[in-house]
Amino acid sequence: MDEYVKQQINENTSLKTRLEEIDVFTRERLSTSTGTHRINGIPEIIRVPVVFHVLYHTPDQNIPMATIELLIAALNRDFNKRNFDTTNTPSAFKPYAAAMDFEFKLATMDPHGAATNGVIRKYTPINYWMSDDKMKFSSSYGDDAWDSKSYLNIWLCNMRDVLGYSAFPGSDPLRDGIVLSFEDIFKARGTSRTRNDFRTLVHEAGHWVNLYHIWGEDYCGDDRVDDTPRQSSYTPGCPSGVRISCSSTSPGDMYMNYMDFTDDVCMNMFTMGQRRRARVLFEPGGPRNSILSSKGLNTSTIEAAPLPDFYPKWLHVKVYPNPASSIINLYFEYDERWMGRQMQILDISGKVVMSKVINSKIEAIDVSRLSAGIYFIRAEKEEEKFHAKFVRL
Ligand SMILES: [Zn+2]
Structure with a gap:
Protein backbone atom coordinates (compact mmCIF):
# COMPACT_ATOMS: atom_id res chain seq x y z
CA MET A 1 0.00 0.00 0.00
CA SER A 294 -23.26 14.64 -9.73
CA LYS A 295 -24.53 17.95 -11.10
CA GLY A 296 -20.94 18.84 -11.97
CA LEU A 297 -21.48 18.42 -15.70
CA ASN A 298 -24.80 20.24 -15.86
CA THR A 299 -25.24 23.51 -17.71
CA SER A 300 -25.54 26.48 -15.41
CA THR A 301 -27.30 29.73 -16.13
CA ILE A 302 -25.62 31.38 -13.17
CA GLU A 303 -22.52 33.23 -14.18
CA ALA A 304 -19.25 32.09 -12.73
CA ALA A 305 -18.10 34.08 -9.76
CA PRO A 306 -15.30 36.34 -10.98
CA LEU A 307 -12.05 34.80 -9.85
CA PRO A 308 -8.91 36.84 -9.70
CA ASP A 309 -6.77 35.23 -12.38
CA PHE A 310 -3.66 37.31 -12.52
CA TYR A 311 -0.08 37.08 -11.53
CA PRO A 312 0.10 38.92 -8.22
CA LYS A 313 2.29 42.00 -8.24
CA TRP A 314 3.24 41.27 -4.68
CA LEU A 315 4.43 37.78 -5.43
CA HIS A 316 7.93 38.09 -4.09
CA VAL A 317 9.51 40.22 -1.42
CA LYS A 318 10.38 43.59 -2.94
CA VAL A 319 13.47 45.60 -2.11
CA TYR A 320 13.19 49.32 -2.70
CA PRO A 321 14.95 51.64 -3.46
CA ASN A 322 17.94 49.83 -4.85
CA PRO A 323 20.62 51.24 -4.87
CA ALA A 324 19.94 52.89 -1.54
CA SER A 325 21.77 55.55 0.39
CA SER A 326 20.01 55.63 3.75
CA ILE A 327 16.77 53.62 3.96
CA ILE A 328 15.92 50.40 2.20
CA ASN A 329 12.35 49.03 2.30
CA LEU A 330 11.42 45.38 2.24
CA TYR A 331 7.84 44.57 1.28
CA PHE A 332 6.60 41.41 2.96
CA GLU A 333 2.99 42.32 2.29
CA TYR A 334 1.94 39.15 0.55
CA ASP A 335 2.65 36.79 3.37
CA GLU A 336 2.21 37.58 7.04
CA ARG A 337 4.18 34.48 8.00
CA TRP A 338 7.37 36.45 7.50
CA MET A 339 6.49 38.35 10.67
CA GLY A 340 8.71 37.42 13.60
CA ARG A 341 11.36 35.84 11.38
CA GLN A 342 15.01 36.75 11.59
CA MET A 343 16.49 38.77 8.74
CA GLN A 344 20.17 39.35 8.12
CA ILE A 345 22.29 41.63 5.98
CA LEU A 346 25.63 40.23 4.86
CA ASP A 347 28.53 42.00 3.23
CA ILE A 348 30.28 40.74 0.13
CA SER A 349 32.55 38.47 2.18
CA GLY A 350 29.54 36.76 3.76
CA LYS A 351 29.90 38.43 7.16
CA VAL A 352 26.65 39.36 8.91
CA VAL A 353 26.69 43.11 9.38
CA MET A 354 23.12 43.60 10.53
CA SER A 355 20.43 41.38 11.95
CA LYS A 356 16.86 42.10 12.92
CA VAL A 357 13.46 40.56 13.41
CA ILE A 358 10.86 41.29 10.76
CA ASN A 359 7.94 42.96 12.51
CA SER A 360 6.26 44.98 9.84
CA LYS A 361 4.85 44.15 6.42
CA ILE A 362 6.86 47.04 5.06
CA GLU A 363 10.14 46.87 6.89
CA ALA A 364 12.25 50.01 6.62
CA ILE A 365 15.91 49.41 7.37
CA ASP A 366 18.37 52.15 8.06
CA VAL A 367 21.51 51.29 6.10
CA SER A 368 23.14 54.69 6.40
CA ARG A 369 25.88 53.44 8.71
CA LEU A 370 26.97 50.73 6.23
CA SER A 371 29.84 51.69 3.96
CA ALA A 372 29.29 51.83 0.22
CA GLY A 373 29.26 48.48 -1.55
CA ILE A 374 27.23 45.39 -2.38
CA TYR A 375 25.19 43.62 0.33
CA PHE A 376 22.97 40.58 0.58
CA ILE A 377 19.73 40.27 2.51
CA ARG A 378 18.71 36.86 3.80
CA ALA A 379 15.61 35.60 5.56
CA GLU A 380 14.15 32.15 5.96
CA LYS A 381 10.97 30.41 7.03
CA GLU A 382 10.11 26.71 6.77
CA GLU A 383 8.77 26.73 3.25
CA GLU A 384 10.73 29.52 1.75
CA LYS A 385 14.04 31.32 1.60
CA PHE A 386 14.38 34.90 0.60
CA HIS A 387 17.58 36.29 -0.89
CA ALA A 388 18.19 39.71 -2.36
CA LYS A 389 21.11 41.83 -3.30
CA PHE A 390 21.32 45.58 -2.90
CA VAL A 391 23.85 48.30 -3.41
CA ARG A 392 24.60 50.86 -0.75
CA LEU A 393 25.66 54.04 -2.53
ZN1 LIG B 1 0.92 4.27 -6.87
Whole structure:
Protein backbone atom coordinates (compact mmCIF):
# COMPACT_ATOMS: atom_id res chain seq x y z
CA MET A 1 0.00 0.00 0.00
CA ASP A 2 1.16 3.54 -0.68
CA GLU A 3 3.12 5.23 2.08
CA TYR A 4 0.52 7.97 1.95
CA VAL A 5 -2.37 5.58 2.57
CA LYS A 6 -0.44 3.77 5.31
CA GLN A 7 0.08 7.07 7.05
CA GLN A 8 -3.61 8.00 6.71
CA ILE A 9 -4.52 4.66 8.31
CA ASN A 10 -2.11 5.26 11.19
CA GLU A 11 -3.68 8.64 11.86
CA ASN A 12 -7.22 7.37 11.51
CA THR A 13 -8.01 3.80 12.52
CA SER A 14 -11.60 3.96 11.26
CA LEU A 15 -10.19 4.43 7.76
CA LYS A 16 -8.71 0.92 7.91
CA THR A 17 -12.15 -0.49 8.75
CA ARG A 18 -13.73 1.56 5.98
CA LEU A 19 -11.21 0.33 3.38
CA GLU A 20 -11.81 -3.25 4.48
CA GLU A 21 -15.58 -2.76 4.16
CA ILE A 22 -15.09 -1.49 0.63
CA ASP A 23 -12.99 -4.52 -0.15
CA VAL A 24 -15.66 -6.88 1.16
CA PHE A 25 -18.28 -4.99 -0.90
CA THR A 26 -16.07 -5.26 -3.98
CA ARG A 27 -15.46 -8.99 -3.52
CA GLU A 28 -19.15 -9.73 -2.98
CA ARG A 29 -20.26 -7.76 -6.01
CA LEU A 30 -17.60 -9.26 -8.24
CA SER A 31 -18.59 -12.77 -7.23
CA THR A 32 -22.18 -12.10 -8.27
CA SER A 33 -21.66 -9.87 -11.30
CA THR A 34 -21.50 -11.22 -14.79
CA GLY A 35 -18.57 -9.05 -15.72
CA THR A 36 -20.36 -7.76 -18.80
CA HIS A 37 -20.57 -4.15 -19.84
CA ARG A 38 -23.66 -3.39 -17.83
CA ILE A 39 -23.50 -4.56 -14.25
CA ASN A 40 -26.21 -3.67 -11.81
CA GLY A 41 -27.49 -0.64 -13.60
CA ILE A 42 -24.41 1.49 -14.01
CA PRO A 43 -23.94 3.21 -17.34
CA GLU A 44 -21.61 1.83 -19.95
CA ILE A 45 -19.51 4.96 -19.78
CA ILE A 46 -18.89 6.35 -16.30
CA ARG A 47 -18.67 10.14 -16.49
CA VAL A 48 -16.49 11.81 -13.89
CA PRO A 49 -16.64 15.59 -13.35
CA VAL A 50 -13.15 16.87 -12.63
CA VAL A 51 -11.96 20.03 -10.94
CA PHE A 52 -8.33 21.11 -11.04
CA HIS A 53 -6.89 23.21 -8.24
CA VAL A 54 -3.81 24.90 -9.70
CA LEU A 55 -1.68 26.12 -6.80
CA TYR A 56 1.04 28.18 -8.39
CA HIS A 57 3.93 29.92 -6.76
CA THR A 58 5.75 31.04 -9.90
CA PRO A 59 4.17 32.26 -13.15
CA ASP A 60 5.15 29.18 -15.18
CA GLN A 61 3.30 26.97 -12.69
CA ASN A 62 0.06 28.75 -13.58
CA ILE A 63 -0.21 26.29 -16.44
CA PRO A 64 -2.32 27.14 -19.48
CA MET A 65 -5.71 25.64 -20.20
CA ALA A 66 -4.17 23.72 -23.10
CA THR A 67 -2.01 21.73 -20.66
CA ILE A 68 -5.01 20.98 -18.44
CA GLU A 69 -6.78 19.66 -21.51
CA LEU A 70 -3.79 17.42 -22.26
CA LEU A 71 -4.07 15.95 -18.77
CA ILE A 72 -7.77 15.20 -19.23
CA ALA A 73 -7.06 13.78 -22.69
CA ALA A 74 -4.38 11.48 -21.22
CA LEU A 75 -6.88 10.08 -18.71
CA ASN A 76 -9.47 9.48 -21.42
CA ARG A 77 -6.91 7.97 -23.78
CA ASP A 78 -5.59 5.38 -21.35
CA PHE A 79 -8.86 4.66 -19.53
CA ASN A 80 -10.46 3.85 -22.87
CA LYS A 81 -7.61 1.96 -24.52
CA ARG A 82 -7.24 4.63 -27.14
CA ASN A 83 -3.48 4.85 -26.62
CA PHE A 84 -1.54 4.22 -29.81
CA ASP A 85 0.98 2.06 -27.94
CA THR A 86 -1.45 -0.81 -27.27
CA THR A 87 0.64 -2.40 -30.02
CA ASN A 88 3.41 -2.72 -27.43
CA THR A 89 1.26 -4.89 -25.16
CA PRO A 90 2.77 -8.41 -25.36
CA SER A 91 0.53 -10.76 -27.32
CA ALA A 92 0.07 -13.04 -24.30
CA PHE A 93 -1.48 -10.12 -22.38
CA LYS A 94 -3.50 -8.61 -25.22
CA PRO A 95 -6.66 -10.66 -24.46
CA TYR A 96 -6.69 -9.19 -20.93
CA ALA A 97 -6.16 -5.55 -21.93
CA ALA A 98 -9.29 -3.52 -21.32
CA ALA A 99 -10.96 -0.21 -21.88
CA MET A 100 -12.21 0.88 -18.46
CA ASP A 101 -14.98 2.95 -20.11
CA PHE A 102 -14.61 6.12 -18.10
CA GLU A 103 -14.99 9.65 -19.38
CA PHE A 104 -13.27 12.38 -17.42
CA LYS A 105 -14.65 15.85 -18.08
CA LEU A 106 -13.87 19.27 -16.71
CA ALA A 107 -16.71 20.36 -14.45
CA THR A 108 -19.15 22.85 -15.93
CA MET A 109 -21.09 23.53 -12.74
CA ASP A 110 -19.54 24.26 -9.36
CA PRO A 111 -20.92 23.04 -6.00
CA HIS A 112 -23.01 26.25 -5.68
CA GLY A 113 -24.62 25.74 -9.08
CA ALA A 114 -22.59 28.44 -10.85
CA ALA A 115 -20.88 27.97 -14.20
CA THR A 116 -17.21 27.00 -14.12
CA ASN A 117 -14.48 25.89 -16.49
CA GLY A 118 -13.39 23.28 -13.97
CA VAL A 119 -10.13 25.00 -13.10
CA ILE A 120 -9.35 26.99 -9.98
CA ARG A 121 -6.17 29.02 -10.09
CA LYS A 122 -4.71 30.23 -6.88
CA TYR A 123 -1.45 31.87 -6.01
CA THR A 124 0.16 30.26 -2.99
CA PRO A 125 3.10 31.51 -0.95
CA ILE A 126 4.14 27.87 -0.48
CA ASN A 127 7.19 26.90 -2.51
CA TYR A 128 7.18 23.15 -1.91
CA TRP A 129 4.54 20.74 -0.66
CA MET A 130 4.86 17.34 0.98
CA SER A 131 2.40 14.46 0.68
CA ASP A 132 0.67 15.53 3.89
CA ASP A 133 -2.53 16.92 2.30
CA LYS A 134 -1.89 20.55 3.24
CA MET A 135 -2.58 21.54 -0.38
CA LYS A 136 -6.15 20.32 0.13
CA PHE A 137 -7.02 23.06 2.60
CA SER A 138 -7.32 26.80 2.07
CA SER A 139 -6.35 27.27 5.71
CA SER A 140 -2.85 25.98 4.91
CA TYR A 141 -2.49 28.05 1.70
CA GLY A 142 -3.87 25.27 -0.48
CA ASP A 143 -7.42 25.05 -1.79
CA ASP A 144 -10.42 23.27 -0.26
CA ALA A 145 -11.82 20.26 -2.11
CA TRP A 146 -15.08 20.54 -3.94
CA ASP A 147 -17.57 18.00 -2.62
CA SER A 148 -15.75 14.78 -3.39
CA LYS A 149 -19.05 12.89 -3.63
CA SER A 150 -19.66 14.80 -6.85
CA TYR A 151 -16.22 15.68 -8.21
CA LEU A 152 -12.79 14.21 -8.73
CA ASN A 153 -10.48 16.81 -7.22
CA ILE A 154 -7.01 17.10 -8.73
CA TRP A 155 -4.52 19.41 -7.04
CA LEU A 156 -1.56 20.55 -9.13
CA CYS A 157 1.27 21.86 -7.00
CA ASN A 158 5.01 21.79 -6.54
CA MET A 159 5.79 18.60 -4.62
CA ARG A 160 9.06 17.99 -2.87
CA ASP A 161 8.85 14.26 -2.11
CA VAL A 162 6.77 12.52 -4.81
CA LEU A 163 5.48 13.12 -8.33
CA GLY A 164 1.92 12.42 -7.32
CA TYR A 165 -0.33 10.53 -4.95
CA SER A 166 -3.98 9.66 -4.57
CA ALA A 167 -6.52 8.93 -1.89
CA PHE A 168 -8.36 5.60 -2.07
CA PRO A 169 -12.16 5.44 -2.07
CA GLY A 170 -13.38 5.56 1.53
CA SER A 171 -10.90 8.26 2.55
CA ASP A 172 -11.77 11.45 4.40
CA PRO A 173 -14.02 13.35 1.92
CA LEU A 174 -12.03 16.54 2.51
CA ARG A 175 -8.86 14.78 1.34
CA ASP A 176 -10.32 12.63 -1.41
CA GLY A 177 -8.64 13.15 -4.77
CA ILE A 178 -5.35 13.21 -6.61
CA VAL A 179 -2.26 15.36 -6.16
CA LEU A 180 0.11 15.82 -9.09
CA SER A 181 3.40 17.68 -9.05
CA PHE A 182 4.30 20.31 -11.61
CA GLU A 183 7.57 18.45 -11.92
CA ASP A 184 5.72 15.58 -13.53
CA ILE A 185 3.92 17.87 -15.94
CA PHE A 186 7.14 19.61 -16.96
CA LYS A 187 9.48 16.63 -16.93
CA ALA A 188 9.71 16.17 -20.67
CA ARG A 189 10.31 19.81 -21.33
CA GLY A 190 13.72 20.65 -22.76
CA THR A 191 15.31 17.36 -21.79
CA SER A 192 15.98 14.06 -23.46
CA ARG A 193 14.18 12.22 -20.68
CA THR A 194 11.41 9.77 -21.37
CA ARG A 195 8.32 10.78 -23.24
CA ASN A 196 5.74 12.36 -20.98
CA ASP A 197 2.35 10.77 -21.50
CA PHE A 198 1.05 12.06 -18.15
CA ARG A 199 0.84 8.48 -16.96
CA THR A 200 1.62 9.43 -13.40
CA LEU A 201 -1.86 10.95 -13.47
CA VAL A 202 -3.31 7.81 -15.10
CA HIS A 203 -1.66 5.69 -12.37
CA GLU A 204 -3.03 7.93 -9.59
CA ALA A 205 -6.50 7.84 -11.15
CA GLY A 206 -6.14 4.04 -10.98
CA HIS A 207 -5.70 4.36 -7.19
CA TRP A 208 -8.69 6.71 -7.06
CA VAL A 209 -10.79 3.84 -8.45
CA ASN A 210 -9.34 1.45 -5.86
CA LEU A 211 -6.61 -0.24 -7.89
CA TYR A 212 -3.57 -1.37 -5.96
CA HIS A 213 -0.07 -1.61 -7.33
CA ILE A 214 0.57 -4.55 -9.59
CA TRP A 215 2.91 -6.18 -7.04
CA GLY A 216 0.20 -6.07 -4.35
CA GLU A 217 2.20 -3.75 -2.08
CA ASP A 218 4.20 -6.73 -0.82
CA TYR A 219 6.77 -9.22 -2.12
CA CYS A 220 4.71 -11.21 -4.65
CA GLY A 221 1.67 -9.68 -2.98
CA ASP A 222 -1.99 -9.74 -3.99
CA ASP A 223 -3.42 -6.75 -5.86
CA ARG A 224 -6.90 -8.32 -5.55
CA VAL A 225 -7.24 -8.56 -9.31
CA ASP A 226 -7.21 -12.06 -10.74
CA ASP A 227 -5.86 -11.45 -14.24
CA THR A 228 -2.69 -9.61 -13.21
CA PRO A 229 0.12 -12.11 -12.51
CA ARG A 230 1.89 -11.90 -9.17
CA GLN A 231 5.02 -9.81 -9.33
CA SER A 232 7.80 -9.48 -6.76
CA SER A 233 8.07 -5.71 -6.64
CA TYR A 234 7.79 -2.50 -8.61
CA THR A 235 9.51 -1.99 -11.96
CA PRO A 236 11.81 0.98 -12.46
CA GLY A 237 12.77 2.18 -15.93
CA CYS A 238 11.73 0.35 -19.04
CA PRO A 239 12.37 -3.40 -19.31
CA SER A 240 11.54 -5.52 -22.33
CA GLY A 241 10.82 -9.16 -23.03
CA VAL A 242 9.46 -11.76 -20.67
CA ARG A 243 10.42 -11.23 -17.05
CA ILE A 244 9.40 -13.85 -14.52
CA SER A 245 9.54 -13.01 -10.84
CA CYS A 246 6.80 -14.89 -8.89
CA SER A 247 4.82 -16.99 -11.30
CA SER A 248 7.05 -19.70 -12.64
CA THR A 249 5.83 -19.56 -16.21
CA SER A 250 5.54 -17.30 -19.19
CA PRO A 251 4.19 -14.66 -19.83
CA GLY A 252 5.60 -13.58 -16.45
CA ASP A 253 5.27 -10.03 -15.10
CA MET A 254 2.81 -7.51 -16.42
CA TYR A 255 5.22 -4.62 -15.91
CA MET A 256 3.52 -2.67 -18.72
CA ASN A 257 0.41 -2.24 -16.55
CA TYR A 258 -0.39 1.36 -15.54
CA MET A 259 -0.29 0.28 -11.90
CA ASP A 260 3.44 -0.44 -12.00
CA PHE A 261 6.18 2.24 -11.75
CA THR A 262 7.53 1.70 -15.27
CA ASP A 263 8.44 4.77 -17.36
CA ASP A 264 5.53 6.40 -19.20
CA VAL A 265 6.78 5.18 -22.55
CA CYS A 266 6.70 1.55 -21.38
CA MET A 267 3.25 1.24 -19.81
CA ASN A 268 0.20 0.67 -21.94
CA MET A 269 -2.61 -1.33 -20.31
CA PHE A 270 -5.26 -1.92 -17.67
CA THR A 271 -6.86 -5.37 -17.49
CA MET A 272 -10.44 -6.68 -17.55
CA GLY A 273 -10.05 -7.57 -13.87
CA GLN A 274 -8.96 -4.03 -13.01
CA ARG A 275 -11.91 -2.72 -15.03
CA ARG A 276 -14.37 -4.79 -13.01
CA ARG A 277 -12.79 -3.84 -9.69
CA ALA A 278 -12.91 -0.14 -10.57
CA ARG A 279 -16.46 -0.06 -11.90
CA VAL A 280 -17.98 -1.91 -8.95
CA LEU A 281 -17.35 1.21 -6.85
CA PHE A 282 -19.96 3.07 -8.86
CA GLU A 283 -22.74 0.58 -8.27
CA PRO A 284 -25.54 1.43 -5.82
CA GLY A 285 -24.08 1.08 -2.32
CA GLY A 286 -20.55 1.58 -3.65
CA PRO A 287 -18.34 4.36 -2.36
CA ARG A 288 -18.22 6.22 -5.68
CA ASN A 289 -21.88 5.73 -6.68
CA SER A 290 -22.66 9.39 -5.88
CA ILE A 291 -20.45 10.53 -8.77
CA LEU A 292 -23.12 9.21 -11.16
CA SER A 293 -25.68 11.71 -9.85
CA SER A 294 -23.26 14.64 -9.73
CA LYS A 295 -24.53 17.95 -11.10
CA GLY A 296 -20.94 18.84 -11.97
CA LEU A 297 -21.48 18.42 -15.70
CA ASN A 298 -24.80 20.24 -15.86
CA THR A 299 -25.24 23.51 -17.71
CA SER A 300 -25.54 26.48 -15.41
CA THR A 301 -27.30 29.73 -16.13
CA ILE A 302 -25.62 31.38 -13.17
CA GLU A 303 -22.52 33.23 -14.18
CA ALA A 304 -19.25 32.09 -12.73
CA ALA A 305 -18.10 34.08 -9.76
CA PRO A 306 -15.30 36.34 -10.98
CA LEU A 307 -12.05 34.80 -9.85
CA PRO A 308 -8.91 36.84 -9.70
CA ASP A 309 -6.77 35.23 -12.38
CA PHE A 310 -3.66 37.31 -12.52
CA TYR A 311 -0.08 37.08 -11.53
CA PRO A 312 0.10 38.92 -8.22
CA LYS A 313 2.29 42.00 -8.24
CA TRP A 314 3.24 41.27 -4.68
CA LEU A 315 4.43 37.78 -5.43
CA HIS A 316 7.93 38.09 -4.09
CA VAL A 317 9.51 40.22 -1.42
CA LYS A 318 10.38 43.59 -2.94
CA VAL A 319 13.47 45.60 -2.11
CA TYR A 320 13.19 49.32 -2.70
CA PRO A 321 14.95 51.64 -3.46
CA ASN A 322 17.94 49.83 -4.85
CA PRO A 323 20.62 51.24 -4.87
CA ALA A 324 19.94 52.89 -1.54
CA SER A 325 21.77 55.55 0.39
CA SER A 326 20.01 55.63 3.75
CA ILE A 327 16.77 53.62 3.96
CA ILE A 328 15.92 50.40 2.20
CA ASN A 329 12.35 49.03 2.30
CA LEU A 330 11.42 45.38 2.24
CA TYR A 331 7.84 44.57 1.28
CA PHE A 332 6.60 41.41 2.96
CA GLU A 333 2.99 42.32 2.29
CA TYR A 334 1.94 39.15 0.55
CA ASP A 335 2.65 36.79 3.37
CA GLU A 336 2.21 37.58 7.04
CA ARG A 337 4.18 34.48 8.00
CA TRP A 338 7.37 36.45 7.50
CA MET A 339 6.49 38.35 10.67
CA GLY A 340 8.71 37.42 13.60
CA ARG A 341 11.36 35.84 11.38
CA GLN A 342 15.01 36.75 11.59
CA MET A 343 16.49 38.77 8.74
CA GLN A 344 20.17 39.35 8.12
CA ILE A 345 22.29 41.63 5.98
CA LEU A 346 25.63 40.23 4.86
CA ASP A 347 28.53 42.00 3.23
CA ILE A 348 30.28 40.74 0.13
CA SER A 349 32.55 38.47 2.18
CA GLY A 350 29.54 36.76 3.76
CA LYS A 351 29.90 38.43 7.16
CA VAL A 352 26.65 39.36 8.91
CA VAL A 353 26.69 43.11 9.38
CA MET A 354 23.12 43.60 10.53
CA SER A 355 20.43 41.38 11.95
CA LYS A 356 16.86 42.10 12.92
CA VAL A 357 13.46 40.56 13.41
CA ILE A 358 10.86 41.29 10.76
CA ASN A 359 7.94 42.96 12.51
CA SER A 360 6.26 44.98 9.84
CA LYS A 361 4.85 44.15 6.42
CA ILE A 362 6.86 47.04 5.06
CA GLU A 363 10.14 46.87 6.89
CA ALA A 364 12.25 50.01 6.62
CA ILE A 365 15.91 49.41 7.37
CA ASP A 366 18.37 52.15 8.06
CA VAL A 367 21.51 51.29 6.10
CA SER A 368 23.14 54.69 6.40
CA ARG A 369 25.88 53.44 8.71
CA LEU A 370 26.97 50.73 6.23
CA SER A 371 29.84 51.69 3.96
CA ALA A 372 29.29 51.83 0.22
CA GLY A 373 29.26 48.48 -1.55
CA ILE A 374 27.23 45.39 -2.38
CA TYR A 375 25.19 43.62 0.33
CA PHE A 376 22.97 40.58 0.58
CA ILE A 377 19.73 40.27 2.51
CA ARG A 378 18.71 36.86 3.80
CA ALA A 379 15.61 35.60 5.56
CA GLU A 380 14.15 32.15 5.96
CA LYS A 381 10.97 30.41 7.03
CA GLU A 382 10.11 26.71 6.77
CA GLU A 383 8.77 26.73 3.25
CA GLU A 384 10.73 29.52 1.75
CA LYS A 385 14.04 31.32 1.60
CA PHE A 386 14.38 34.90 0.60
CA HIS A 387 17.58 36.29 -0.89
CA ALA A 388 18.19 39.71 -2.36
CA LYS A 389 21.11 41.83 -3.30
CA PHE A 390 21.32 45.58 -2.90
CA VAL A 391 23.85 48.30 -3.41
CA ARG A 392 24.60 50.86 -0.75
CA LEU A 393 25.66 54.04 -2.53
ZN1 LIG B 1 0.92 4.27 -6.87
